[in-house]
Amino acid sequence: MSDQSRALDFLGAYCPVPLSHSEQIVIGHGSGGRLTHNLIEEVFAAQFKNPFLEQRDDGAVLPEVDSEFEIVLSTDSHVISPIFFPGGDIGRLAICGTVNDISVMGAKPLYLSAGFILEEGLQVEVLKHVVSSMVEAAEEAGVQVVAGDTKVVEKGKGDGIFINTTGIGIRHKSLQIGGCRVQVGDQVILSGTIGEHGVAVLLARGELGLTADLRSDVAPLNQLIAVALEAGRQEKGNAIHAMRDPTRGGIATALIEIARQSNVGIQIDETAIPIREAVLSVCEMLGFDPLYMANEGKCLFFVDPSKAGDILKAIRSHPYGVEAAIIGEVIPQPARKVLLRTSMGSTRLLEMLSGEMLPRIC
Amino acid sequence: MDLRLRYGFRDTKLVQAKVRQIRKVLTRPWSIMEICGGQTHAIKKFGLDQLLPEEIELIHGPGCPVCVTSLELVDKALQIASLPDVIFTSYGDMLRVPGSSGDLFSVKARGGDVRVVYSPLDSLKIAQENPTKQVVFFAIGFETTAPANAMCVLQAEALKIENFSMLVSHVCVPPAIRAILSSPHNRVQGFLAAGHVCTVMGYWEYVPIASQFRVPIVVTGFEPLDILEGIYRVVLQLERGTHEVENAYSRVVTYEGNIPAQKVISQVFEVCDRTWRGIGVIPRSGWKLRDTYARFDAERRFETQSVEGQESPLCISGLILQGLKKPYECAAFGTLCTPQNPLGATMVSSEGACAAYYQYSRHAGSSERSHV
The missing domain is CATH 3.90.650.10 (PurM-like C-terminal domain)
Structure with missing residues (x-):
């Protein structure tokens, strides 16, 4: 390189622009700072669209339940390997697991929360795919994901992605259904x-x-x-x-x-x-x-x-x-x-x- | 689950017809041993013992390699698996077999690198992928698993994989049959020989045993109809007073067996005395690596201390493996000893007699029979 061209290249002192890390999960995505916010906006909020999440508050305020109903709560954590398998993925599983646990209680599932534990190095594309499966399953079930959380663990301390979902549903008070109610002859x-x-x-x-x-x-x-x-x-x-x-x-x-x-x-x-x-x-x-x-x-x-x-x-x-x-x-x-x-x-x-x-x- | 349509050897009508055939020829009680744990498992799973006439007593033999692997070798496995820079690979069943102090699961929980594999070649692959680690395969089994294990050693040699070794605990069926028949307490009058063992070895080895001890031996498969056919042929011989070796599994087994497989076995292994857990030393009943392949022998590669193994004083697995007691005759069965907390190896493997009884018929013992 000649002296002349080097002089032409010099455009003044500058700081290197930090990488955007929009392609894979880094520890910073769990910091609560800008990277976390970007992830929420680009991956979660972009897909789980509902008025509860749009409030951007720490919790969802849910509508009152009619006095004829009782509330049923269930939770399920998903650590499946591999993340994608024929017929579904961890996202669809995470929605269905909790929806089904509430449903077998005789309740109508309404709202879910989703907690993500992501491993450093996970491709954001993979996460987007999983979230879109969650959206699809939630739409099919007619439930809304109204609260969420994301944490990131160091490489080697997780296995790509773990998801916890907790859900609530309502059950009519007249309905007496449970594992202890089975009768001889059933x-x-x-x-x-x-x-x-x-x-x-x-x-x-x-x-x-x-x-x-x-x-x-x-x-x-x-x-x-x-x-x-x-x-x-x-x-x-x-x-x-x-x-x-x-x-x-x-x-x-x-x-x-x-x-x-x-x-x-x-x-x-x-x-x-x-x-x-x-x-x-x-x-x-x-x-x-x-x-x-x-x-x-x-x-x-x-x-x-x-x-x-x-x-x-x-x-x-x-x-x-x-x-x-x-x-x-x-x-x-x-x-x-x-x-x-x-x-x-x-x-x-x-x-x-x-x-x-x-x-x-x- | 309509198994009838899918598998002819489980056809209910054929099974019932075979049971009727057995009844027809039967005139008095007979005790028959199925050597193989896989057959014990199938008998309990399909409830075949319930279908048979009361006069036939099935005695469950020592044919579960998990159950008979000696305490001393299990203890060696625990020591090797605990070493740093060792990846210890094993079939899943061996992980819960109790040694003198804990099992491979507890070694894993303490940080040992213990991995379940489905084939010795998986273990070899792990060795190739981890050149800085020592990879050990727990080579247990009867004649059935020996060809694959022998091939694996040859493969390791050909590929110059020097960080691979085997902890060998191979056992053989014919010496065990001899030991049972030589016991002064023996009650076994006829044998079902294990079809898959004979697939490899043929059944020529059984001919002198049948004639020396005057017992019928029938090579038998694993499906319900196979097992009942084996029992039928043994009963027929007992009733007629003959003592031949018969092949009731001819769709798979030949007299000579798989000769290339036998060649590979004898190239890599040689006959040795072997301690059977719960039974003791049976002369010339096992295989060990030949000196030519000594460098693949984990017992020679790793320094292990010989521990005086301590069995649970409550466990009567030795008597069960010899067919002298039934699992439900043990005071600890289903109470102190369960698959979650096994006192002896026969409660661990799905092919162990105690585990098969626990899994499939604990509520009724063996006395429950229905009539076809």
């Missing part, structure tokens, strides 16, 4: 095929070198449940005595929980449980029991036998319940136990898992 309805979420996520990790045409069933169930509740409506209360979404631990764990809560026995017919071929094959190969595989878009209903047919029909009329089936019934003995009638005609006991499901080794 029919057990399952809203569809089992194990797809667990298997889809397992395969998405890519450690097993297996592929299958399978998608997670992650879905908001509030509308399906509303349809079922409508069909179960009785002069006094509802023919649906309890509902549960069989997530981690699968339908086996959910059934055992209910049997214990209501002090009843539950008998399930193995041949009645809907399951896809791919789920069955993967489980056979790896030594997993599909009864214990996670679901994120299924619901178990415990219903009065006189209304079971109507409720099943209503559930089947909803897109998320097309493959619903009656899979068993509530029996007096053995109390607090779940029995599985196998396809061979023998009976076995379902137990809670004692840890992670372990693959067979020989």
